Amino acid sequence: MSRVVTKAVIPAAGFGTRMLPFTKAVPKELIPLVDTPVLQYVVEEAVDAGAEDILIIISPGKEAIKEHFMPAEKLEERLKSSGKDELFAGIKKINTLANISYVYQYELNGLGDAVALAADFAGTDPVMVLLGDTVMDSAVSRGVSAQLVSVYEEYRSSVIALTRVPQEKISSYGIAAGNMIAERVMQLSDLVEKPSPADAPSDFAVAARYLFTPEIFAALRDTCPGLHGEIQLTDAVKKLLLTEKVFGCLIAGKRYDLGRVAGFVSANVEFALRRPELQESLGRQIMDILKKFNIKDL
Ligand code: UTP
Secondary structure (H helix, E strand, C coil): CCCCEEEEEEECCCCCCHHHHHHCCHHHHHHHEEEEEEHHHHHHHHHCCCEEEEEECCCCCCCHHHHHHHCCCCCHHHHCCCCCCHHHHHHHHHHHCEEEEECCCCCCCCCHHHHCCCCHCCCCCCCECCCEEEEEEEECCCCHHHHHHHHHHCEEEEEEEEEEHHHHHHHHCEEEEEEEEECCCEEEEEEEEEEECCCCCCCCCCCCEEEEECCCHHHHCCCCCCCCHCCHHHHHHHHHHHCCCCEEECCCCCEEECCCCCHHHHHHHHHHHHHHHHHHHHHHHHHHHHCCCCCCCC
């Protein structure tokens, strides 16, 4: 069966001010999760969901992103000639994952503005949108973007990933309003940006992954600058709700936001502990650190 969604857009142009000074010279989307840049996980998730063509939105100074996905002939030769076959295969794989192209966002006018730059790339096709600084760890065999594709295949309309958040975190996220129409599928009636817990219509937060019909580009063209003078993707989704059904997919999986210091550090500890070769020694070191800071229980 031919794939229904073969295009993905990854916004990766932002300043990453929450990770300064690291992000002064290095794109935050190349921040490592153990030994792999976060953006590589994101590209792999898109490919796993069926993406063949991927557009990465970058900005001047973030060309290292392009380099990461380009062939590195000298390095490959060296790895091959020194018999490091596993490393060679891992490096070679990076530039064969998908057809990756790039577009520049010269003025950083927000996430909505970044996604709008993908209009020509999308044409009349649906597109996945994956935030380039966030890893989604699926709890099932299919990745999170693949879960969105399944919902799209059934309803043929835009789909947004949702995760439940605790009450105290509701005011940090876009929160969905709507009715559950199937297990894990909500038909949205509204999105509320950063509500107080008392005003929040649910505890389902928008979670860094989207799948849009090309109608999103018309909605983005109609969207005026909002919070911080930026074009907000959430505002465009609210406009989209006026012209088509939008669904929320309560994903099976967890979100790791590497664009914040606490998220970056804790994700690295967790993913490192998953590696059998690191688990024992790292686990011991972490216990020692906790003892040193007299942390028993919080
Ligand atoms: P964020 O809002 O987390 O990124 O956007 P930021 O603006 O770089 O972060 P801070 O607040 O300064 O720390 C999520 C994703 O959207 C991209 C970012 O690069 C990030 O991967 N983005 C954001 C754009 O591509 N363009 C924008 O104008 C804004």
